[in-house]
Amino acid sequence: MNNIISEIKVSNNIVLLCHNNPDGDAVGSTIAMYILLKRLGKEVDIVLDTLPKRFNFLKEYQDIKKESTKKYDTAVILDTGSIDRVNSAYLLDTVSKKLVIDHHMTNTMYGDVNLVEDYPACCEIIYNLIKEMNVSIDEDLALPLAVGLLTDTGGFAHKNVLPSTFTMAAELSSLVDLSDIYIKVLRTITINQFNIKKKALDNLELYNNNALAVSFITSEDMERYNVDEDECGILVGIPLEIDTVEVSIFLRKYPNQTRVSLRSGHIDVSRIASIFGGGGHVNAAGITTAMPYEDLKEKLIIEVGKSINEWNNCHR
Amino acid sequence: MNNIISEIKVSNNIVLLCHNNPDGDAVGSTIAMYILLKRLGKEVDIVLDTLPKRFNFLKEYQDIKKESTKKYDTAVILDTGSIDRVNSAYLLDTVSKKLVIDHHMTNTMYGDVNLVEDYPACCEIIYNLIKEMNVSIDEDLALPLAVGLLTDTGGFAHKNVLPSTFTMAAELSSLVDLSDIYIKVLRTITINQFNIKKKALDNLELYNNNALAVSFITSEDMERYNVDEDECGILVGIPLEIDTVEVSIFLRKYPNQTRVSLRSGHIDVSRIASIFGGGGHVNAAGITTAMPYEDLKEKLIIEVGKSINEWNNCHR
Incomplete structure (x- = not known):
């Protein structure tokens, strides 16, 4: 100093x-x-x-x-x-x-x-x-x-x-x-953020005995509700409030690419992000990829699912 | 001491x-x-x-x-x-x-x-x-x-x-x-609380230029999602995160009565609650009444709307 x-x-x-x-x-x-x-x-x-x-x-x-x-x-x-x-x-x-x-x-x-x-x-x-x-x-x-x-x-x-x-x-x-x-x-969001949050909640799916939450929005949704990437930053964290959720995957689907945010309680999501060319921290990581959306989503659910099962075997 | x-x-x-x-x-x-x-x-x-x-x-x-x-x-x-x-x-x-x-x-x-x-x-x-x-x-x-x-x-x-x-x-x-x-x-809610929260968000209506949020659930919803009154306590506060919302009215509709929670940023909601036989604090109040649901809801929207308009005239 x-x-x-x-x-x-x-x-x-x-x-x-x-x-x-x-x-x-x-x-x-x-x-x-x-x-x-x-x-x-x-x-x-x-x-x-x-x-x-x-x-x-x-x-x-x-x-x-x-x-x-x-x-x-x-x-x-x-x-x-x-x-x-x-x-x-x-x-x-x-x-x-x-x-x-x-x-x-x-x-x-x-x-x-x-x-x-x-x-x-x-x-x-x-x-x-x-x-x-x-x-x-x-x-x-x-x-x-x-x-x-x-x-x-x-x-x-x-x-x-x-x-x-x-x-x-x-x-x-x-x-x-x-x-x-x-x-x-x-604790303040705009009406636009509130509306996109409702959309993300409607799209939410739970896997692995409710330990994995997956949601998405499209670039058309972002246009419709007039929100930018920064304003969507809150969305990935929301499912983690559920007591059973260990990992949240949030995807934003653009015409030629998909952006992914990953958040976790304990599991190392930066390792999972790196498999898909992304990076970040243990509990917060991201990916930007041109990989087809459905294929990416499926592979992510499998990879994160494996980590959750491993973690469950060791820690629960 | x-x-x-x-x-x-x-x-x-x-x-x-x-x-x-x-x-x-x-x-x-x-x-x-x-x-x-x-x-x-x-x-x-x-x-x-x-x-x-x-x-x-x-x-x-x-x-x-x-x-x-x-x-x-x-x-x-x-x-x-x-x-x-x-x-x-x-x-x-x-x-x-x-x-x-x-x-x-x-x-x-x-x-x-x-x-x-x-x-x-x-x-x-x-x-x-x-x-x-x-x-x-x-x-x-x-x-x-x-x-x-x-x-x-x-x-x-x-x-x-x-x-x-x-x-x-x-x-x-x-x-x-x-x-x-x-x-x-x-920061932890159950899956049941999460589901009732989604229901409450689906039922949300905004009035007075988005300054008044009104939502409700029924006792059937509470049974369907297996939540009690205590677990529904979080719901009234949610709309207040929206930057334009000054008052949130949340109603629980039972067969023979309606319970109301009121929350506000600045407006005295205890005064409004007292009109309907309820009470509480300036920013958090409640009502339990046998008054017919639709009638109660309409009157509450009018009363709160008046307070919001008065407050807007004085403070904005």
Whole structure:
């Protein structure tokens, strides 16, 4: 952490970047860092070519640039595990220094200085950095930090939440209305999302004694209900609330390809995704393939079914 | 708090009670208190004539008695705002002292000593009591406290969550797997609940520019999907996730009566419930009535619609 702090101190013209298709933690970390650096008197821009609109209640969201031709001396890249996932990556070619701050332990250490620590949200590292720099946390800083903390912990529900995460939440909750942010970022969907969710529930099938849930939507459904891929992100997780469901397979059927999201309680779905050319984490993985839909679906049900049976034999 | 502590110290034969149809906070508070009192060397029973089975993963759950003919000197009543809501109330007639510990600020102060404090969960008061008594909190005590804290705060989402609630969570999370408990008590439904949820979504209608959601199930649906009233408790809240929905009306149609649950973001639904002989809180209220279903539904839509229009005129 001290290396990052001393590098930040000698940098004056900084660009902040994060990963493609930024989530709440990427946006929250970037904006919190932006506020911090401005307070330290730095020239700083956030440049992101893609940006979901659902975080536009953060007032600094309006300052985010879609592109920039400015010359920066330093890039600070937040919440991004590898260089091929950097949003607005063209800016990396022009800077003389890359500082990486991330909480993915799979980080490839592509920065000149890398602060990679195992926290549930990158925002918790930024929080620690702010504390270490003796900058006081007010409402403006607490808001983006809270967005990152809430979204990446699933509202404090995930396994990796630490006692320190709750201690951070205690401080943030004394500064901002955490419940209000919680509802906004985790419990609010649009009518369009609600309608596509109903469609996905109608298409749901259960296999392996209700341990495997399979559902799908088509690109025509997405057009009919006017939702994009980002807005369909919630759908794969829904069947996991059923007490018997161990794996959820969710397919999106496009004319020339199929995209698959896989979620699990315990089983390694990244291994299954890799069989079909995809990848990801143990409990959350994905596939994009041109393989015919029906064939893919059948093979996935067989592969996941095998894993469920193996797991049942070992653990139940 | 000190009055309660001194009364507990001189009591030796204690019965623990809570409210009818106990929720996670009632069960969690009662069990935490049971463990505490046993550690202090007291003779103590929990007696509850109704008890939901979904908290049976708490090992002290097995000790809870359905009835008792024993003579107790003291009753400690947890999480219960008024004497007419006490579970196994017949035991109150035999004790010489009633101690009330509750977090409902509407408590009628029916005890000989009343510890009523404004916390999101009664379990937070029990936690403070344990601290005050210098009893150390271990895994056994942390588990029921966590159940109460998580269920009554909706997983830290409710408005009344305090910084101290998160500080308590930080300590509990160092002792038990909070994520595991979270999933068990807040994110798990049965296949039967999932099927009735799909039915309720199919029956959903939206009014007042999508600000009012109305849905229903019949007692035949409940029989077909093999769910009871307690298991249908989740259904009224679902439409509130839609960004435009301000009030959710959920009706259960029985042969000779209709039960209604009302939930709102801001509007006072207890006032609307009272028009139809029901009651409750500002954001959560209920009605049980023999009024004909179609007539009731129509009148509710009109009454709630009026409130929504008034609220829109004042606040939007």
